[in-house]
Amino acid sequence: MTAAYSLSDLTFSYDNRPVLEIDQMEIPAGEIVALVGPNGSGKTTLLHNLAFLETPQRGQISFFGAAACKENLLSFRRRVGLLLQNPYLFHTSVLSNVLWGLQVRGVSRRTGRKAARAALEAVGLLGFEDRYARSLSGGEAQRVALARSLVLEPEVLLLDEPANHMDRESVQRTGETVLELNAKRGTTIILTSHDIVQVQALARRVICLSDGKLAPVSHDSQACPAGVAFS
Amino acid sequence: MGFLLSSLHNALALLLSFDSDVYFIVWTSLKVSVLATFFASALGVPLGVLMALKRFRGKSAALVILNTLMALPTVVVGLLFYAILSRRGPLGDLGLLYTPTGISLGLFVLAIPTVVNLTLAAIQSLDPRLILTCKALGATAVQQTRKILIEARFAVVAAVVVAFGRVISEVGIAMMLGGNIRGFTRTMTTAIALETSKGEFELGLALGMFLLLVAFSVNALLFLLQRGKV
Numbered sequence: 001m002t003a004a005y006s007l008s009d010l011t012f013s014y015d016n017r018p019v020l021e022i023d024q025m026e027i028p029a030g031e032i033v034a035l036v037g038p039n040g041s042g043k044t045t046l047l048h049n050l051a052f053l054e055t056p057q058r059g060q061i062s063f064f065g066a067a068a069c070k071e072n073l074l075s076f077r078r079r080v081g082l083l084l085q086n087p088y089l090f091h092t093s094v095l096s097n098v099l100w101g102l103q104v105r106g107v108s109r110r111t112g113r114k115a116a117r118a119a120l121e122a123v124g125l126l127g128f129e130d131r132y133a134r135s136l137s138g139g140e141a142q143r144v145a146l147a148r149s150l151v152l153e154p155e156v157l158l159l160d161e162p163a164n165h166m167d168r169e170s171v172q173r174t175g176e177t178v179l180e181l182n183a184k185r186g187t188t189i190i191l192t193s194h195d196i197v198q199v200q201a202l203a204r205r206v207i208c209l210s211d212g213k214l215a216p217v218s219h220d221s222q223a224c225p226a227g228v229a230f231s
Numbered sequence: 232m233g234f235l236l237s238s239l240h241n242a243l244a245l246l247l248s249f250d251s252d253v254y255f256i257v258w259t260s261l262k263v264s265v266l267a268t269f270f271a272s273a274l275g276v277p278l279g280v281l282m283a284l285k286r287f288r289g290k291s292a293a294l295v296i297l298n299t300l301m302a303l304p305t306v307v308v309g310l311l312f313y314a315i316l317s318r319r320g321p322l323g324d325l326g327l328l329y330t331p332t333g334i335s336l337g338l339f340v341l342a343i344p345t346v347v348n349l350t351l352a353a354i355q356s357l358d359p360r361l362i363l364t365c366k367a368l369g370a371t372a373v374q375q376t377r378k379i380l381i382e383a384r385f386a387v388v389a390a391v392v393v394a395f396g397r398v399i400s401e402v403g404i405a406m407m408l409g410g411n412i413r414g415f416t417r418t419m420t421t422a423i424a425l426e427t428s429k430g431e432f433e434l435g436l437a438l439g440m441f442l443l444l445v446a447f448s449v450n451a452l453l454f455l456l457q458r459g460k461v
Binding site: 048051053074077078080081082084086087088090091099104105148149152 | 345358360361363364367368369370371374378381382
């Protein structure tokens with residue numbers, strides 16, 4: 001199977017302090033992968049590297065067989081959807097928020113409206129189109145941000161703590177949406193989560209990070225606690 | 232107290248009589264100030280955005296200079312441009328001294344640091360997740376900048392309004408570069424200074440009231456914009 005991502009000899013540092021050091025890592029296309037590990041283990045930094053928002057100081061990230069470089073950064077970014085842990089919504093309506101990603105790709109508001117409505121329906125927010133995005137609750141904002149990524153039909157969807165601020169029902173709905181996306185379109189899903197139940201329900205593979213390095217998944221490990229020991 | 236009240240009454244009567252001299256002064260003031268603010272914004276807003284978003288050598292020094300220029304005394308700008316625009320100056324041939332265009336030029340220089348600095352502050356105070364979100368949604372650098380400006384629109388408009396307030400209320404530049412010529416370069420502030428020194432307190436007061444009205448209108452507009460009512 002083709003690898004969605006292939007990482008080799010990757011080092012990423014903040015102010016000369018390495019926060020990510022990965023020798024080799026491969027994520028097959030079409031997989032649902034969970035990134036687990038304690039706070040500060042580098043999960044979010046890794047997701048930002050996989051979304052091509054950060055550039056590693058050393059090493060290489062290959063995306064569907066092509067090495068990332070300055071020239072293809074934008075086109076790679078446009079093939080990846082990222083849901084931030086605390087998403088930022090623009091000071092405008094919910095519909096305009098969902099449409100913006102399409103508009104930067106040259107799709108007109110009129111053409112994109114149907115797709116935006118479908119994305120909002122997928123996250124259970126149909127009818128929220130004209131609401132001011134900044135007035136939504138944390139869980140609703142999270143779902144709008146998810147719809148904003150879904151409408152772009154990315155090949156890879158990166159979810160940073162998608163259950164953040166969501167109630168039980170929304171978490172379940174998001175889980176179903178993610179599974180459907182993976183099954184119907186073959187979208188590669190990579191998520192970070194502290195919610196063991198969510199990880200078990202969604203991920204077919206678990207990658208554990210500890211101090212920015214890959215760590216073995218173990219029932220005994222503090223870094224990757226019991227319940228996430230997948231193959 | 233009686234003097235003040237009678238002057239106020241006469242000033243109001245002067246304003247309501249729609250005296251052509253008074254309204255020409257008001258028109259000249261608005262014209263030179265709007266022109267200067269428009270060009271200062273056209274140059275200052277992009278410059279402020281660039282300075283906020285780009286890293287470059289000497290950025291800290293540029294910021295210190297910019298902050299210093301915010302406190303630029305208007306008479307210093309007037310003096311400098313008097314030297315540049317006077318017959319013996321490098322731009323003397325253009326004949327801009329003692330013209331409304333000459334005043335606008337000086338006011339433009341006065342407004343630039345205000346627009347740049349306040350735009351820069353507006354962009355820097357934005358949520359850092361905004362740029363991350365724009366990038367993650369696949370925006371190009373130009374699309375990101377446009378979105379950043381839209382998100383900071385109220386603060387940027389406020390920067391322009393503050394600059395307008397500074398230029399319409401200054402007197403040093405208008406006096407030195409305009410020469411306070413009646414029916415040509417006389418502005419509200421230079422007229423207030425002149426008429427009051429002549430003892431024509433009513434006209435000075437009338438123009439002062441108009442100046443306050445302009446300041447109030449601009450700020451009311453800004454308030455409504457921020458409330459999303461315009």
